[in-house]
Amino acid sequence: MSIDYAELHCLSNFSFQRGASSALELFQRAKKQGYQALAITDECTLAGIVRAWQAAKSVELPLIIGSEVRIENGPKLVLLVENLEGYQTLCRLITRARRRTQKGQYQVLREDFSEPLPGLLALWVPDAVDDFEQGRWLKQTFAERLWLAVQLHRGQDDTRRLAALLALAGELRIPAVASGDVHMHARGRRALQDTMTAIRHHVPVAEAGLRLHPNGERHVRSLEALQSIYPQTLLDETLSIARRCSFDLGQLRYQYPRELVPEGQTATSWLRHLTEEGIAWRWPKGPQAQVLTQIDKELELIAELGYESYFLTVHDIVRFAREQKILCQGRGSAANSAVCFALGITEIDPDRTTLLFERFLSKERNEPPDIDVDFEHERREEVLQYVFQRYGRTRAALTAVVSTYHAAGAVRDVAKALGLPPDQINALADCCGHWSDETPPVERLLEGGFDPESPVLRRVLSLTGQLIGFPRHLSQHPGGFVISEQPLDSLVPVENAAMAERTIIQWDKDDLDAVGLLKVDILALGMLSAIRRCFDLLRRHRHRDLSLATIPSEDSQTYDMIGRADTIGVFQIESRAQMSMLPRLKPRTFYDLVIEVAIVRPGPIQGGMVHPYLRRRNKEEPEIYPSPALETVLKRTLGVPLFQEQVMQIAIVAADYSPGEADQLRRSMAAWKRHGGLEPHKDRLAAGMKKNGYTAEFAAQIFEQIKGFGSYGFPESHAASFALLTYASCWLKCHEPAAFACALINSWPMGFYSPDQILQDARRHHLQIRPVDVRASDWDCSLEPITYAQPAIRMGLRMIKGFREDDARRIEAARSKGAFIDVADLGERARLDARAQEQLADAGALRGLAGDRHRARWEVAGVQKQLGLFAGLPSQEEGAVSLPKPTVGEDLLADYNSVGTTLGPHPLALLRGELKARRCRSSKELLEVEHGRPVSVAGLVTGRQRPGTASGVTFVTLEDEFGNVNVIVWRDLADRQRQVLVGSQLLKVDGRWEKEGEVRHLIAGRLSDLSPLLDGISVRSRDFR
Secondary structure, three states, rough: OOOOOOEEEOOOHOOOOOOOOOOHHHHHHHHHHHHOOOEOOOOOOOOHHHHHHHHHHHOOOOOOEEEEEEEEEEEEEEEEEEOOOHHHHHHHHHHHHHHOOOOOOOOEEEHOOOOOOOOOEEEEEEOOOOOHHHHHHHHHHHEEEEEEEEOOOOOOOOOHHHHHHHHHHHHHHHOEEEEOOOOEEOHHHHHHHHHHHHHHHHOOOOOOOOHOOOOOOOOOOHHHHHEEEEEEHHHHHHHHHHHHHHOOOHHHOOOOOOOOEEEEEEEHHHHHHHHHHHHHOOOOOOOOHHHHHHHHHHHHHHHHHOOOHHHHHHHHHHHHHHEEEEEEEEHHHHHHHHHHHOOOOOOOOOOOOOOOOOHHHOOOOOOOHHHHHHHHEOHHHHHHHHHHHOOOOOOEEEEEEEOOOOOOHHHHHHHOOOOOOOHHHHHHHHOOOOOOOOOOOOHHHOOOOOOOHHHHHHHHHHHHHHHOOOOEEEEEEEEEEEEEOOOOOHEEEEEEEEOOOOEEEEEOOHHHHOOOEEEEEEEEEEEEHHHHHHHHHHHHHHHOOOOOOOOOOOOOOHHHHOOOOOOOOOOOOOOOOHHHHHHHHHOOOHHHHHHHHOOOOHHHHHHOOOHHOOOOOOHOOOOOOOHHHHHHHHHHOOHHHHHHHHHHHHHHHHHOOOOOHHHHHHHHHHHHHOOOOOHHHHHHHHHHHHOOOOOHHHHHHHHHHHHHHHOOOOOHHHHHHHHHHHHHHHHHHHHHHHHHHHHHHHOOOOOOOHHHHHHHHHHHHHOEEEEOOOOOOOOOOOOEEEOOOEEEEEHHHHHHOOOHHHHHHHHHHHHOOOOOOOOHHHHHOOOOHHHHHHHHOOOOOOOOHOOOHHHHHHHHHHHHHHHHHOOOOOOOOOOOOOOOOOHHOOOOHHHHHHOOOOOOOHHHHOOOOHHEEEEEOHHHHHHOOOOOEEEEEEEEEEEEEEEOOOOOOOEEEEEEEEEEEEEEOOOOOOOOOHHHHEEEEEEEEEEEEEHHHHHHHEEEEEEEEEEHHHHOOOOOOOOEE
């Protein structure tokens, strides 16, 4: 007899280290096995339910939404959603349980069931077959909405257990139902499930004991297997329950806050009013006709789709920031919107670039817009608090980020669970590399001293490969806010974040897009803080009142500096990958900067677009356009598609895509490496282009370039927004280098470069740097006037490692009332403890009061002696004590260990003799070396960058006393000498010197670690992927 079945109790990997399969795997298996429905019931969470909903739709199998919970000192329940009211009830219940406890835990109490829970069905999973008291309480609570779940997994006592459970159900008059307690889609995942259990309980698998399931039966079993285990009536009951569960996530109705609309206005009329005010502000002389047409078109579409309140909310947040003098700028696809520009949300003038509004908002796509706004990273908290205060914590929360397992973390957890010793775990994690999300290759294992054929190692790596990509926990999005008219916990559960006074919803940005919830990203950008600080310094010290809008545009000196790749510290074009491109591209206009920002990205690189563009820019090959229509699309990038918007326009113009279909192509580009989905577009593009007269070769070329964009191609609107800040930071570095360097350090940590590198660069530009000195230094670095065109930079007390800001502020306050007489006077008036005074002495900051470091340490010790045992007694003159002066090497070591930099000789200047003996040339000498010659060079490693290029190159920056050397390390060498590459502070490189015009770099052939020569000096590299 054939049977039907619906699984009502199933955990996905969003139960975090319990379920060993993804929702898609579970639904595909359930569909194959002939199930009628599948419930996803992750423990006290709906974090994975949107993905489960999408998986269910993809295989056309109904999803039942639910959650497993354990009541404190009480029974385990599986709660299933019957309808919309039940879904809201479950969201509120999970929210209460999660909000009661710290992040990662929950607490469900009996009192949560004292009020009716409408729309929820309950399966009771008894701990014991004679648990009458709990059964009676549950019967009273849920009445006819309660079932007793019978879970059988081929245990030795299944027959006895089945009889006892049926007897219990009969006595309590509770219907019984079959339940699988599924933890994996297939039996083959049992080893991973056991490993995850051990990880969750922090014990090795060998010691997990009864925490492990006794067999692999908790998988999506065949109908035949279920029929051999359960009575038919229990299987039939699963369908009765499934038929009652009719809720679908598509029934959710989300409303955006409406309180920003004044009385007498509608959201539509008020948005138009604010836009018209913005038009008068943005274009005092009036915009061009096409801009007005574009704005009207956008407002009509925004109203048709009902998103006016969203735009009003973002406008209100930006308005608050501007009123508080907080620099901000919208970016991303929102920069395609003329309305966003008029409202002051973005800064890209529609007259200055080509807009593709459909990239931002599309009727065919019918998905909510997503506006990203960057704020000064040091003042973003003010904006976050404004949102919480304006809307309340019941209606505003941050979006979650699903933190997934990467290679190093996965191999650590798996290896520990399988009982490997700590030294082997660390070595194996190191083999995974800093940049890989795959298990390590054989050659890397051999380099790490492992036997790739070892059965234990192969098991570790097999399980690691399965675990990579699994969700590990929820974390807080940097600034993605969801704001709602109704309480958020009627839409999605809300839980505590790790940070105090922070709450997050259980969905990430992709989940929000799928169900149509609107999000605004309130993001932090360090460069905005640095630029604002620079403006403040210029206003205070240079009497220049600048803003982003008043910085002179298209300045030739600025572009000259950019063309020399003299861009340490500026925005976006400061990386070694970007700096190697600048002398080739030689930007001379703002749009050149837009291209520069976008071109050093995995998309254009892997799509093979960079070299054709450069050849055409340098007149080395002609610009070729397949048709006049495509010339309009590609003319600004010389016939080479560099931006996402161009790919969309090509599809529209050449293959008859609608704007909404073109955006679906963009979304498929972004996801194809993870989820596939591009192949249908291949045939569609080819057919459309053939119809319009384009060759098959051209269609194939475009498709390959589209696949390259799947590795992260930049939107033109995003690049243009960033290019505005790139130009502003470059202009400031070119014309006000002292204030810019000072602002960068005061805004650190940010960017690619450490304060040491920024100060060394400033010295190479002939700026005067003055040391930390309690007689003059504030907490922040500051400017001091001198006779030269540029002021001197006074290093601030923030440079001293571990020094407290409170101590610095007391020093400032005391000094404002009169100069310090000596160390004792400083300590007394600024109320400094021994630790603070010792830090000042070690940093050389007491030089003006006590002399060199040795003398300063002596005096600090003497002051502490007087304040301790001999407090109140007359001080004894100790000035006659003769102390040796620190050597140059001792001062150098102390500088790096205390303030992270030196104003004395560079470390490599002291090692130059040793390096010459090793045939190492300086960066200055390299300027005279001919192209193609073999050379050796050594320097401090100040940066490593491995962008996602097709060639797998790593860029390394070496610094010596004269400047920087750019080193290119190809993948095969990086793999062979990975330990030296990632572990060296002082690196020697033997290789081939290449120079072409202004482009100079060293192609590495062999790497050697010379770090022991530094003799205790610690230099930190800034490493980026």
